[in-house]
Amino acid sequence: xxxxxxxxxxxxxxxxxxxxxxxxxxxxxxxxxxxxxxxxxxxxxxxxxxxxxxxxxxxxxxxxxxxxxxxxxxxxxxxxxxxxxxxxxxxxxxxxxxxxxxxxxxxxxxxxxxxxxxxxxxxxxxxxxxxxxxxxxxxxxxxxxxxxxxxxxxxxxxxxxxxxxxxxxxxxxxxxxxxxxxxxxxxxxxxxxxxxxxxxxxxxxxxxxxxxxxxxxxxxxxxxxxxxxxxxxxxxxxxxxxxxxxxxxxxxxxxxxxxxxxxxxxxxxxxxxxxxxxxxxxxxxxxxxxxxxxxxxxxxxxxxxxxxxxxxxxxxxxxxxxxxxxxxxxxxxxxxxxxxxxxxxxxxxxxxxxxxxxxxxxxxxxxxxxxxxxxxxxxxxxxxxxxxxxxxxxxxxxxxxxxxxxxxxxxxxxxxxxxxxxxxxxxxxxxxxxxxxxxxxxxxxxxxxxxx
Numbered sequence: 001x002x003x004x005x006x007x008x009x010x011x012x013x014x015x016x017x018x019x020x021x022x023x024x025x026x027x028x029x030x031x032x033x034x035x036x037x038x039x040x041x042x043x044x045x046x047x048x049x050x051x052x053x054x055x056x057x058x059x060x061x062x063x064x065x066x067x068x069x070x071x072x073x074x075x076x077x078x079x080x081x082x083x084x085x086x087x088x089x090x091x092x093x094x095x096x097x098x099x100x101x102x103x104x105x106x107x108x109x110x111x112x113x114x115x116x117x118x119x120x121x122x123x124x125x126x127x128x129x130x131x132x133x134x135x136x137x138x139x140x141x142x143x144x145x146x147x148x149x150x151x152x153x154x155x156x157x158x159x160x161x162x163x164x165x166x167x168x169x170x171x172x173x174x175x176x177x178x179x180x181x182x183x184x185x186x187x188x189x190x191x192x193x194x195x196x197x198x199x200x201x202x203x204x205x206x207x208x209x210x211x212x213x214x215x216x217x218x219x220x221x222x223x224x225x226x227x228x229x230x231x232x233x234x235x236x237x238x239x240x241x242x243x244x245x246x247x248x249x250x251x252x253x254x255x256x257x258x259x260x261x262x263x264x265x266x267x268x269x270x271x272x273x274x275x276x277x278x279x280x281x282x283x284x285x286x287x288x289x290x291x292x293x294x295x296x297x298x299x300x301x302x303x304x305x306x307x308x309x310x311x312x313x314x315x316x317x318x319x320x321x322x323x324x325x326x327x328x329x330x331x332x333x334x335x336x337x338x339x340x341x342x343x344x345x346x347x348x349x350x351x352x353x354x355x356x357x358x359x360x361x362x363x364x365x366x367x368x369x370x371x372x373x374x375x376x377x378x379x380x381x382x383x384x385x386x387x388x389x390x391x392x393x394x395x396x397x398x399x400x401x402x403x404x405x406x407x408x409x410x411x412x413x414x415x416x417x418x419x420x421x422x423x424x425x426x427x428x429x430x431x432x433x434x435x436x437x438x439x440x441x442x443x444x445x446x447x448x449x450x451x452x
Contacts, residue, residue: 008079008081008082008084008085009078009079009081009082010076010077010078010079010082010089010106010108011047011076011077011078012074012075012076012077012091012104012106013074013104014059014073014074014101015038015073015074015075016073017034017035017037017038017073018030018035018038018071018072018073019035019038019039020035023057023071023072024057024069024070024071024072025057025068025069025070025071026069026070026071030071042077045077045079046079046080047077047078047079048077048078048079048080048083049075049076049077050075050076050077050078050089050090050091050106051091052075052076052091052092052093052104053090053091053092053093054092054093054094054102055093055095055102056072057070057071057072058071058072058073058074058075058093058101058102058104059071059072059073059074059100059101059102060096060100061100061275061276062274062275062276067273067274067275073101074093074101074102074104075091075104076089076091076104076106086108086109087109088107088108088109089106089107089108089109090106090107090109091104091105091106091107092104092105092107099348099352100349129176132173132176132177132180133177135173136170136173136174136177139166139169139170139173140170142166143163143166143167143170146159146162146163146166147163150163209333209336209337209391209394210337211336211337211338212337212338213337213338213339213340214338218338218339218340218342218343221339221340221343222272222340222342222343222346223272224269224272224273225268225269225272227265230264230265230268230269231257231261231265234250234253234254234257234261234264235254235257237250237253237254238250239251239254267281271346272346275342275345275346275349276349277349277350277353281353282350282353282354282355283354283355283356283357283367284354284355284356284357284375311408311409311429311430311431311432312408312428312429312430312431312432312436312437313427313428313429314427314428314429314430314440315425315426315427315428316425316426316427316428316444317425318389318425318426322373322374322375322376322381322385323372323373324372324373324452325372325373325374325384325385325388325451325452326372326450326451326452327348327351327352327371327372329388329450329451329452330347330351330384330387330388331344331347331348333387333388333391334347334387337387347384350380351370351374352369352370354369354370354375355367355368355369355370356368356370372452388451389421392421392426392447393419393421395443395447396418396419396428396443397418399439399440399443400418404435404439405418405430405436405439405440406430406431406433406435406436407429407430407431408429408430408431409431416429417429418430428440
């Protein structure tokens with residue numbers, strides 16, 4: 001690997017290994033052989049470590065003294081050439097919030113180099129992508145002209161081919177344009193964090209998310225389930241549900257409970273004690289089914305609007321709500337509603353333990369980790385999505401209560417509905433005004449930025 005890169009390079013991330021016992025807080029010392037291999041790798045690559053400011057250990061597992069394990073798994077390694085290129089290199093281990101690892105903030109300071117890099121990137125962007133808005137306008141005009149010729153002069157192979165080529169070129173430009181503005185919104189999120197999105201903090205400030213979960217309810221949620229509780233949950237499963245990776249469906253566990261019941265109980269109770277789920281237990285297969293003939297895109301988003309006598313009914317499909325739900329946002333919403341940190345950590349661990357494998361011709365091809373979304377068909381997933389959508393519902397109620405959205409006109413004494421939610425569909429009722437549409441668009445844009 002060293003021979004494939006230049007002399008100036010930086011490696012940062014989770015190495016899943018420590019250099020010695022001084023980098024681990026466990027009951028048993030780490031294996032000396034693996035520590036030696038890690039040290040040899042660093043020396044062979046001519047790398048040196050950058051001392052981190054902040055917490056000593058970057059990874060933690062377990063919440064009790066008996067099960068708690070702490071290690072320094074995350075670090076920054078640089079070459080001598082990298083050190084000579086930058087005036088200052090620093091690393092700060094930030095607090096753990098939604099993950100069991102500390103995020104590492106790396107700073108490379110040399111203002112002259114940064115200014116030169118900015119100029120180079122701007123020049124490269126102009127040479128490669130150019131002015132996207134002008135290019136889109138030009139291609140749209142060209143496509144319109146060709147389609148007019150087709151309409152006036154009739155069909156011809158040359159015009160048909162020209163239309164297909166220009167349409168394809170315009171599609172590429174539109175995708176670049178979409179990615180550009182999507183990345184700009186992500187830059188704002190990464191740069192300023194939650195404080196840049198006043199949407200979420202203002203919502204909590206104005207009691208959009210009240211603390212509803214009591215201490216007694218949290219104690220019940222985090223209590224270790226009994227044998228009877230686990231038995232009842234297993235027998236409440238759909239016996240004909242899709243089997244797991246081992247090929248066993250719910251029917252197997254119900255019919256063979258006398259044989260496997262004790263192992264199932266121990267596995268479930270172990271999670272409630274340690275908060276760690278067995279590797280592979282939360283994995284599943286994906287079967288790709290085409291919804292449309294010759295479908296070429298996974299995205300299906302189609303808002304439907306109807307206007308009648310000054311009132312507006314707007315049906316909005318929340319695209320891929322189960323597949324794109326942001327885990328950090330979900331954890332923040334759970335915390336805001338009052339769920340205990342133990343329960344939120346359990347939800348976080350369950351989500352991050354999921355593994356997927358795509359079936360090609362009935363055969364699984366490898367596994368990959370998930371970074372967002374919840375599994376459809378899991379009863380827990382539906383509840384989590386409902387909690388997040390309850391946040392959206394409360395936001396819409398606040399916009400109506402503050403007169404930012406005017407409800408539909410209705411007979412005297414009749415309370416008109418403002419919105420309805422069902423699964424991933426939202427039906428909004430309001431007056432058909434530009435102000436209402438503007439506030440609804442802003443609300444859903446902000447909601448989409450922080451939730452998916």
